[in-house]
Amino acid sequence: xxxxxxxxxxxxxxxxxxxxxLTFFLTKVVPGGPFSAExxxxxxxxxxxxxxxxxxxxxxxQYLAYLSKVIRFDFGxxxxxxxxxxxxxxxxxxxxxxxxxxxxxxIALLIGITAGTIAAVNKNKVWDYFPMSLAMVxxxxxxxxxxxxLALVFCLQLKVAPVSGWYGLDYVPLHPAVMPALxxxxxxxxxxxxxxxxxxxxxxxxxxxxxxxxxxxxxxxxIFKHAMRGGLLPVVSFLGPAFAGLxxxxxxxxxxxxxxxxxxxxxxxxxxxxxxxxLGTVIFFGTLIVxxxxxxxxxxxxLDPKSRRSP
Amino acid sequence: xxxxxxxxxxxxxxxxxxxxxxxxxxxxxxxPGETLGIVGESGSGKSVTCYSxxxxxPQPPGxxxxxxxxxxxxxxxxxxxxxxxxxxxxxxxxxxxxxxxxLNPYLRVSEQxxxxxxxxxxxxxxxxxxxxxxxLEEVGIQDAGRRLHFYPHEFSGGMRQRVxxxxxxxxxxxxxxxxxxxxxxxxTVQAQILELIKRRxxxxxxxxxxxxxxxxxxxxxxxxxxxxxxxxxxxxxxxxEIFARPMHPYNAALQQSIPALHQKGKxxxxxxxxxxxxxxxxxxxxxxxxxxxxxxxxxxxAVTLQTMAERHQTACLRYQAGELNDLRAAVGV
Numbered sequence: 001x002x003x004x005x006x007x008x009x010x011x012x013x014x015x016x017x018x019x020x021x022l023t024f025f026l027t028k029v030v031p032g033g034p035f036s037a038e039x040x041x042x043x044x045x046x047x048x049x050x051x052x053x054x055x056x057x058x059x060x061x062q063y064l065a066y067l068s069k070v071i072r073f074d075f076g077x078x079x080x081x082x083x084x085x086x087x088x089x090x091x092x093x094x095x096x097x098x099x100x101x102x103x104x105x106x107i108a109l110l111i112g113i114t115a116g117t118i119a120a121v122n123k124n125k126v127w128d129y130f131p132m133s134l135a136m137v138x139x140x141x142x143x144x145x146x147x148x149x150l151a152l153v154f155c156l157q158l159k160v161a162p163v164s165g166w167y168g169l170d171y172v173p174l175h176p177a178v179m180p181a182l183x184x185x186x187x188x189x190x191x192x193x194x195x196x197x198x199x200x201x202x203x204x205x206x207x208x209x210x211x212x213x214x215x216x217x218x219x220x221x222x223i224f225k226h227a228m229r230g231g232l233l234p235v236v237s238f239l240g241p242a243f244a245g246l247x248x249x250x251x252x253x254x255x256x257x258x259x260x261x262x263x264x265x266x267x268x269x270x271x272x273x274x275x276x277x278x279l280g281t282v283i284f285f286g287t288l289i290v291x292x293x294x295x296x297x298x299x300x301x302x303l304d305p306k307s308r309r310s311p
Numbered sequence: 312x313x314x315x316x317x318x319x320x321x322x323x324x325x326x327x328x329x330x331x332x333x334x335x336x337x338x339x340x341x342x343p344g345e346t347l348g349i350v351g352e353s354g355s356g357k358s359v360t361c362y363s364x365x366x367x368x369p370q371p372p373g374x375x376x377x378x379x380x381x382x383x384x385x386x387x388x389x390x391x392x393x394x395x396x397x398x399x400x401x402x403x404x405x406x407x408x409x410x411x412x413x414l415n416p417y418l419r420v421s422e423q424x425x426x427x428x429x430x431x432x433x434x435x436x437x438x439x440x441x442x443x444x445x446x447l448e449e450v451g452i453q454d455a456g457r458r459l460h461f462y463p464h465e466f467s468g469g470m471r472q473r474v475x476x477x478x479x480x481x482x483x484x485x486x487x488x489x490x491x492x493x494x495x496x497x498x499t500v501q502a503q504i505l506e507l508i509k510r511r512x513x514x515x516x517x518x519x520x521x522x523x524x525x526x527x528x529x530x531x532x533x534x535x536x537x538x539x540x541x542x543x544x545x546x547x548x549x550x551x552e553i554f555a556r557p558m559h560p561y562n563a564a565l566q567q568s569i570p571a572l573h574q575k576g577k578x579x580x581x582x583x584x585x586x587x588x589x590x591x592x593x594x595x596x597x598x599x600x601x602x603x604x605x606x607x608x609x610x611x612x613a614v615t616l617q618t619m620a621e622r623h624q625t626a627c628l629r630y631q632a633g634e635l636n637d638l639r640a641a642v643g644v
Contacts, residue, residue, distance in 0.1 A: 124371075207412040213367055214407075215427045215478070216400030229417040305462040306416060 001301070008294050012287065019286045020279060024066065027275050028059050034079040034273040053079065066279070075283070076276035080269070086280035089265055094284075096166060097249030097261035100177045100184065104246050107185030108192055113235070115189070116196025120231070121223060123201060131193060138190025147183040147256040154179060164258035180257045184250055188242055195238055200231035229303050236303065240296025244288040314518055315341040315364075315403075315486060320378035320388070322356075322363045325371060329590035333359040335542040337378075338616075341486065346512065346519045348533030348550070350526060350565070354586055356542040357522045358408075361488045363388070365403060366395050382486075401431035404479035408491040410471035414463040420474055421459045427482040446477040449514075450507055469500035473507065480511055487512070488520045493528070505532065526569055530554065535622075538562050541587050541597035544616060548623040556639060558625035561598045563638040596628060604629055 033055065035046050050056045054065060069076060075086035084092075115131040122128045138146075154174075155163040161174035203209065204227050212226045249263030262281065269277035301307050322334040334356045341347050349357045362368050364380045364387055380387040382403065387395055404427070407413040415423055424446065425439035434442075440459070447455035450473040463471055472492060479487055489508060493501040505528060512519050521533055529536050529550060536553045538546040538561065546559040557563040566572070567580045584601040587593055596602070599609040609628055616624045617631050629635045 207407060207409060208415040210367055211405075211407060211413045211475075212415070212426075214365060214399060214405040216396045216398070216430055217426060218396065218430070221430075226415050226418070304417060306464050 001298075005294065005298065008297070012290050015290055016283060016286050020067075020070065020283055021063075023279055023282045024063055024275075025059070027273070027278055028062075030273070032273055034275065053077075066276075070279075070283070075280040078269075078277045079274045080272045080277065086276045089277060090262065090280060090284055093249070093260060093262040093265045094247075096177075096259060097254070097263060098247045100180045100253075100259065100261065101243070101247030101249065103177055103181035104184035104188065105243050107181060108188035108242075108246075109239075111185070111189035112192025113196050113232075115193040116235075117200060117223070117228075119193065119197040120200035120204065121219075128197075132197065135190040135193040138186055139194070141187075142252075143183050143187055143250065144252050144256065146186060147180075147253055150179055150183055151256065154182075166259050176257070176259065180250075180253045180259055183253050183256070184246060188246065191238065191242075192235055195235045196231065199234045200227055203227045203230040206230075233300060233303060236296050236299050238296075240292040240294075240299075241289060243295075244285070244292040248285050248288055313340040314343045314345075315380065315382045317360075317364065317380045318378055320360060320363060320380065321376040322359050322368060322373060323376050324373050326590070331589045332542050333373075333589060334363060337539070337542075337544055339537050339544070339547070341518050341520060343485065344512075344516045344518050345535065346521060346533045348521045348523065348529040348536045349539055350523055350529050350536060351539035352524055352586060354589075355539040357524075357539050358490050359542075360539075361405070361490060361520060361522060365399050365405060365488070366392065367405075397431065400427045400484075401482050402484050403486040403488065404482065404484040405488040405490065406472070406475045406479045406492050409495045410468055410475050411495065413475060414471055416463055419460050419462055420466070423463075424459070424474065424478050424481065427478065431482055442481065443477075446481045447474070449480075449511065450474070450477045451503075452477075468496055469504065472496060472500075472504050476504070476507060476511065480515060480517070483515055484517060486520065487517045488522070490522045491524070494524075526565060527571070538565070541593065542589055543597060543626065544624075545598065545626040546624065547616070548620075552620075552623050556620075556623070558619055558623060558630050558638065559598075559627045560602045560604050560635070560638060564601075564603075596626065604635055 033046075033050070034053075035041060035049050041049075047056070054062060057065075066076070073087075078084050078086050078089050081089055115135060119128040119131045151163055155161050155172075160172055161179045162172050162176045166176050200223075204223075209222060209226060212222050217226070249261040249266070251263040251267045253259075254261040254264045262284075265277065266281045266285075268274075269281060316338075317340075318338045320334055320337045321332070324331040324333055337356070337360055339347065339349075349360065351357050359368065359373075363373075363375055366387070368375065375388055378388060382398065385394065385398070387398065414420070421440060421443055424443040425436070428434050428439040428442060429436070444455045444459055447459060452458055452470060452473055458466075463474070466474060476492075487508075492508065493504050496504060508519065509532065511517070521528065523529060533550050536548060536550050537544050538553070538559065540561050546553070546557070546562045548556075548558070553562060554566065557566065561582075564580075564582045568582060570579055573579060582601055587597050587600065595608075595610040595612055596605070596614045599605040602609065606629065612628055614626045614628055616626050618624050619630065625631065627635065630638075
C-alpha cells in the first residue's frame with residue numbers, strides 16, 4: 001500500500017513536467033504579450049521590460065531558464081502585480097478559495113449523499129422522484145444562474161449574507177464564504193446525489209444483500225453496513241477530482257460574489273499574458289488534481305478490500 | 312404437528328411482458344428435523360417458493376397473491392414485517408446457490424458471521440466471535456481463529472460455502488433452506504458440502520428444505536420429494552417411492568435424463584421442447600406440450616394434485632384416470 005502511494009507520488013513529477021512544458025509553449029503561441037495592453041508605453045519601454053524579464057531571448061532559452069527556477073520552487077515574479085512573486089499571489093488567493101471550496105464540498109457531501117440514499121431506498125416512489133428531479137434541476141442550472149438567484153434571495157431579500165466582497169460585515173450574520181460555497185455545493189450535490197443513488201441501487205440488487213436480509217438484519221443495517229461501502233465507490237472516485245476542482249476556485253462564482261480567490265487570479269493571468277502566474281497556477285492546479293486523485297484512490301482501496309493488493 | 316406448513320402459495324411477478332405466475336398453488340408440509348427436497352428445472356419456481364416464505368421476494372415486481380405459510384402458529388406471509396424479520400436468520404435460515412456473490416465482499420467474514428447472533432440474541436461481540444470460531448471449526452475450516460478475519464475473496468468457493476453454512480447455522484435454526492447449495496461448486500467439493508450439511512443437520516436436529524435440480528442429491532439426501540414444474544407441484548412422495556413408482560411422466564422423464572443411469576455409448580436422453588412461458592395462461596397440464604403420453608384432454612382440463620397412494624400425490628390426469636400404470640418401465644432402468 002505504502003509502496004503504491006510512493007510510486008504514485010513519483011509519477012507526479014513527469015505529469016507536472018508535461019503539463020508545464022505544454023502550457024509554457026502554448027502561452028508563447030498565443031499572440032500578444034504581457035505589456036502589449038499598456039498603450040502608453042513606448043516601444044523603447046516595452047523593449048526594456050522584455051529585456052528585464054528575459055522575454056527577448058529565444059523561446060527554448062526562456063524555457064530552460066524557467067525550468068531551472070521551477071526545480072528550485074521559484075515561480076518567478078508576477079508581471080501584473082509587480083511587487084509580488086507568483087508564490088505570494090497564490091498564497092494570498094488560495095486560502096480564500098480553499099475556505100469556499102471546503103465548505104462547498106461539505107455541503108455537497110451532506111446534501112448529495114443524503115438525497116441519493118433517500119432516493120435509492122425509495123426507488124420509483126415519490127421520495128425517489130422528488131429528490132432526483134431536484135438533482136436534475138441542480139445539474140442543469142449553471143452556477144451563473146444559481147449564484148444570482150441565491151444572492152437575490154439570501155443577500156438582498158433576507159439580508160443574511162454579503163452580496164459581494166470578502167470582508168465580514170457586521171450587519172449580516174453569515175460569513176462571505178457561505179453564499180459562494182452554497183452555489184458551488186448545490187451543483188456538486190446534484191451530481192453526488194445521482195452517483196450515490198446509482199451506486200446504491202447497484203449494490204442493493206446484489207446477492208449479498210439478499211443474504212443480509214435472510215439473516216434478519218434491520219433495514220438500516222442493510223443499507224448503512226452492507227450497501228453503503230460498495231455503493232459509495234463511484235462517488236469516491238468522483239470526489240477526488242471534484243475536491244481539487246472546488247478548492248482551486250471557480251472563476252464564475254468568485255466573479256459573481258466578487259471574491260478575490262484563485263479562480264479569478266487564474267483567468268485574469270491568462271488575459272494579462274502574465275506568463276509566470278499562468279504557469280504557476282497551472283502547476284498548482286495540476287498538483288492538487290494529482291494529489292486528490294491519489295487520495296480518492298486510497299479511499300477506494302480502503303473501502304474495497306479486493307483492490308487493496310493490486311496497485 | 313408439522314413445523315412449517317405451506318398452503319396454496321401463489322407468487323406472481325408483474326412484468327412488462329405480463330403477469331408471470333412463478334409459483335401457482337404450491338402446498339407442502341415440513342416436519343421437525345425432516346429433510347424435504349424440491350426438485351425441478353431452472354425457472355420452475357423452486358427458489359421463488361422459498362423466497363416467498365421468508366419475504367425475500369422483491370416487491371414490486373413480485374407479489375404474493377395468496378396462500379399461507381404457518382410456522383409455529385404464525386402465518387409468515389401475513390404477519391407484520393418486523394415479526395418475520397425476527398424469525399428470519401434466527402429460526403429459519405437460508406443458504407444460497409452462489410457463495411461467490413452471496414457474501415459481502417466489503418466486510419470481513421467475522422463481521423458477517425456474527426451478525427445473526429448480534430441481531431437476534433443478547434450477546435456481547437466477544438462472545439459472538441468465540442462462537443463464530445467454533446462454528447467455523449464445525450464446518451471443517453482449519454485455523455479458524457485466524458481465518459475468521461479474512462475477507463470473502465481470500466477463501467475458495469467451497470470454503471465460502473462452508474462459511475455460508477456456518478453463518479446459517481450459527482443461531483441453531485429449526486429450519487434450514489438450502490437453495491441449490493452445490494450448483495456453483497466443483498464436483499469434487501459438492502459431495503463434501505452435502506456431507507457437511509447432512510452432518511450438521513444430524514447434530515442440530517434442523518429440518519432442511521433442499522432445493523435442487525439434481526435428482527442424485529435428492530436420492531442421497533431427502534426423505535420426501537416435491538417435483539415442481541412451471542410453478543406447480545406435479546408429484547410428491549417419499550424419496551423411495553418417487554424413484555420406484557413415478558406417477559407423473561415429467562418425473563419419469565427427469566429420471567430418464569440422469570446421465571449416470573445411462574448405458575454407455577447410447578445418446579443421452581433429453582426432454583424435448585422447453586418449459587412453458589409462465590406469462591401466458593396455461594389451461595391444461597403445463598407439461599402436456601412436451602409429454603409423450605399427452606392426450607387432447609391433457610391440454611384442456613384443469614389439473615389438480617390427487618393422492619393416489621399413501622403420501623403419494625400426482626397431477627397427471629391420465630395417471631389419475633388409471634390410464635398410465637408403469638411409468639417406471641418407460642424410464643428403462
